[in-house]
Amino acid sequence: MMARSSTELQARHESALPRGVVCAFPICAERARGAEIWDTEGRRYIDFIGGMGALAVGHSHPQVVDAVITQLQRFTHTFFGSIPYDGYVRLAERLNAIAPFPAPAKTLLVTTGAEAVENAVKIARFHSGRRGVVVFKGGFHGRTLLTLAMTSQLDPYKRGFGPFPPDVYHAPFPSAYRGPSADEALQSLRDLFETQTEPEQIAAMVIEPVQGEGGFLPVPPEFLRALRALCDAHGILLIADEVQCGFARTGRVFAIEHSGVDPDLVALGKSFGGGLPIAAVIGKAEIMDAVPPGGLGGTYAGNPLACAAALAALNVLEEENLAARSMEIGERLTTGFRSLNLGANYPIIGEVRGLGAMIGIELIDDATSQRPATALTARLVEDAAMHGLLLASAGRAHNVIRILAPLTVSNEIIDEALAIFDESLARVTTLAHAGSI
Ligand SMILES: Cc1ncc(COP(=O)(O)O)c(C=O)c1O
Known part of the structure; x- marks a missing residue:
């Protein structure tokens, strides 16, 4: 029986689902369009979580919708490895044409972001005959065992789930706000190659050009360029994990394009499917072809419905020029968030940062120590939701508000969201001053 209310859904959730599956808000979704969502009680919310970054084209x-309905009426699934269809190939061709490197490209389709990252590593290992993988602290690459090994956040992701696959090395990630600097991070990487593993054992370095879960931290372009040089010097492949920051989120189709650095392989997911589960590895053809026939695939990999949705999402990306719109959204949001802090109204705003529309607002308890305002951030998310704005947090201490608004959002909705944010921030700041948080 369908749940009639949010309260009923919550009660049934608790008895039917394991504790490990959590829901941030006590609401029950009824319908959604663009950047808005309505619950079963008819309440309207502005959705700045956007399916956790999976809805660049909006709900x-x-x-x-049209593309999926048309495909639904043709067929829903065949298993591409037995009975192929043109959607898979057309989608691969479209992605190859926009790959962020000049070499000829080939594309593998899979179902989730974690699967895309795992397959990128598998391909890099096969191509190089090496085992090692270098990742960067604070990174999030998924919840499968290999991608958990590559993720560097213990709670709630890793604790108790080990052992993890070996040969994964975590190097420091540069952060202008909290350090280390790009130079220091690079020095640590060189130390890693002297003290823990020789670079000739490393198949790939995997980096998010803008860390998502880690707190919306753009990688300094000079750091990416230095990684490219290190990779070239030692025959290591550079993999860009664009699962969260890709698909125009940062103002370019691929975030790494901002740096001018060519990756060897790219993992794409989330928004690329327009709301349906699909992900991809786009790579230099010569590397992608290293794996022999049958070595790559999956039952639902490149599912026809998801291919239709992704092809439509790519059309939207181009026709509505989402990359340019992402820059406009980013500027409007950044100006709005920064102006809230004018005259130090809210000293709890430590930093407003980002690339394009991928904006993070880091909240702190104390400007000198930059102590993360974890409890206040949770309270802010709760308060904003009660007043019609859905937000998600990020960062190791969960003290960064991450904006993952659909890139189809109107300026009116952005301004409405900024006003709700301002009012919520005022309320939680007052509570914090009164010692209630
Ligand atoms: C950068 C990055 N890589 C990989 C993943 C894993 O994607 P999925 O949850 O689709 O497996 C995520 C998910 O948040 C992500 O942000």
Whole structure:
């Protein structure tokens, strides 16, 4: 029986689902369009979580809906490895044409972001005959065992789930706000190659050009360029994990394009499917072809419905020029968030940062020590939701508000969201001053 209310859904959730599956808000979704969502009680919310960054084209974009309905009426699934269909190949061709490197490209389709990252590593290992993988602290690459080994956040992701696959090395990630600097991070990487593993054992370095879960931290372009040089010097492949920051989120189709650095392989997911589960590895053809026939695939990999949705999402990306719109959204949001702090109204705003529309607001308890305002951030998310704005946090201490608004959002909705944010921030700041948080 369908749940009729949010309260009923919550009670049934608790008895039917394991504790490990949590829901941030006590609401029950009824319908959604663009950047708005309504619950079963008819309440409207502005959705700045956007399916956790999976809805650059917004909820139920009409072109995505039409494409999926048309495909639904043709066939839903065959298993591409037995009975191929053109959607898979057309989608691969579209992605190859926009790959962020000049070499000829080939594309593998899979179902989730974690699967894309795992397959990128598998391909790099096969191509190089090496085992090692270098990742960067604070990074998030998924919840499968290999991607958990590559993720560097214990709670709630890793604790108790080990052992993890070996040969994964975690190097420092540069952060202008909290350090280390790009130079220091690079020095640590060189130390790693002297003290822990020789670079000739490393198949790939995997980096998010803008860390998502880690707190919306853009990688300084000079750091990416230095990684490219190190990779070239030692025959290591550079993999860009663009699962969260890709698909125009940062103002370019791929975030790494901002740096001018060519990756060898790219993992893409989330928004690329327009709301349906699909992910991809796009790579230099010569590397992608290293794996022999049958070595790559999956039952639902490149599912026809998801391919149709992704092809439609790519059309939307181009026709609505989402990359340029992402820059405009980013500027409007950044100006809005920064102006809230003018005259130090909110000293709890430590930093407003980001690239394009991928904006993070880091909240701190104390400007000198930069102590993360973890409890206050949780309270802010709760308060904003009660007043109609859905937000998610990020960062090791969960003290960064991450904006993952659909890139189809209107300026009116952005301004409405900024006003709700301001009022919520005022309320939680007052509570904090009164010692209630
Ligand atoms: C950068 C990055 N890589 C990989 C993943 C894993 O994607 P999925 O949850 O689709 O497996 C995520 C998910 O948040 C991510 O942000």
